[in-house]
Amino acid sequence: EAQVTQNPRYLITVTGKKLTVTCSQNMNHEYMSWYRQDPGLGLRQIYYSMNVEVTDKGDVPEGYKVSRKEKRNFPLILESPSPNQTSLYFCASSFSGTVNYEQYFGPGTRLTVT
Amino acid sequence: GENVEQHPSTLSVQEGDSAVIKCTYSDSASNYFPWYKQELGKGPQLIIDIRSNVGEKKDQRIAVTLNKTAKHFSLHITETQPEDSAVYFCAARTPLDSNYQLIWGAGTKLIIKP
Numbered sequence: 001e002a003q004v005t006q007n008p009r010y011l012i013t014v015t016g017k018k019l020t021v022t023c024s025q026n027m028n029h030e031y032m033s034w035y036r037q038d039p040g041l042g043l044r045q046i047y048y049s050m051n052v053e054v055t056d057k058g059d060v061p062e063g064y065k066v067s068r069k070e071k072r073n074f075p076l077i078l079e080s081p082s083p084n085q086t087s088l089y090f091c092a093s094s095f096s097g098t099v100n101y102e103q104y105f106g107p108g109t110r111l112t113v114t
Numbered sequence: 115g116e117n118v119e120q121h122p123s124t125l126s127v128q129e130g131d132s133a134v135i136k137c138t139y140s141d142s143a144s145n146y147f148p149w150y151k152q153e154l155g156k157g158p159q160l161i162i163d164i165r166s167n168v169g170e171k172k173d174q175r176i177a178v179t180l181n182k183t184a185k186h187f188s189l190h191i192t193e194t195q196p197e198d199s200a201v202y203f204c205a206a207r208t209p210l211d212s213n214y215q216l217i218w219g220a221g222t223k224l225i226i227k228p
Contacts, residue, residue: 005159027160033215038203040123042220043158090157093228100146100165103216106156 004028006091007108013081014114021076021109023091029104031097032074033058034066036087037108043090049074050097081113116141127136128227135222136187137204146207147187147218149178154198157221161202162189174200188206191224 004025013019025032033048035058045058049068063085065077074093078085091106117140126206127133139147145166150158164171164178171178175194179185191198201223205216 041222042120043218045215048215098147100163102148102163104160104162104168105159107155107157 003090004093004104004106005019006109010110015079015082019078023074025093026073027107029095031094033092034076035090083113086113088090115207116144116217118207118217118219120204120222124223126192126225129194131194135189135196135202137219138154139206141208144206145206148205149189150203151200158203186203196226
């Protein structure tokens with residue numbers, strides 16, 4: 001089954017404790033992206049990757065890191081989480097980032113930072 | 115850069131009635147306008163999209179219209195059913211954007227009353 005998986009689905013952590021949210025897709029997609037979803041703000045892009053070893057900032061990259069060492073994986077790293085990073089996070093992938101292809105979203109990771 | 119506004123933020127309609135969600139965009143160069151549906155506990159999923167060379171597109175009970183002059187596009191759902199209850203997001207993309215990213219509306223929570 002073609003899908004985007006994220007882990008964990010729920011995470012409660014404390015300020016300053018490094019964490020990683022994993023994202024994996026099995027569709028051989030070139031483009032991958034991370035979004036955060038907050039009430040009233042819709043989806044805001046954090047980082048995206050056009051292909052392996054090619055990543056770039058989205059609209060709200062502060063406090064986040066990403067890497068794309070393999071085509072299928074695109075982990076989101078919070079080196080020192082803060083309460084304002086409490087949010088619902090989505091990973092998405094698409095066949096290409098330069099053409100208007102459908103984005104496939106993972107099920108989301110709800111992060112709470114206390 | 116592009117900005118997308120979506121209205122209303124919440125829409126409640128009687129089962130069987132029609133629902134209309136509207137979005138406006140700011141960049142006249144935008145040429146791709148998808149609509150995504152997010153069911154509770156899931157990631158958004160593409161339901162219909164339209165390109166700037168088309169004025170209207172239909173797929174069974176859903177349709178999207180685009181008015182390039184006024185820079186707005188709308189999602190129309192006819193004969194609404196309980197399974198239409200969800201959050202709907204519009205988005206726009208401009209080919210001139212070096213980030214190749216979609217710009218998202220804030221979302222509309224659609225409630226279908228039995």
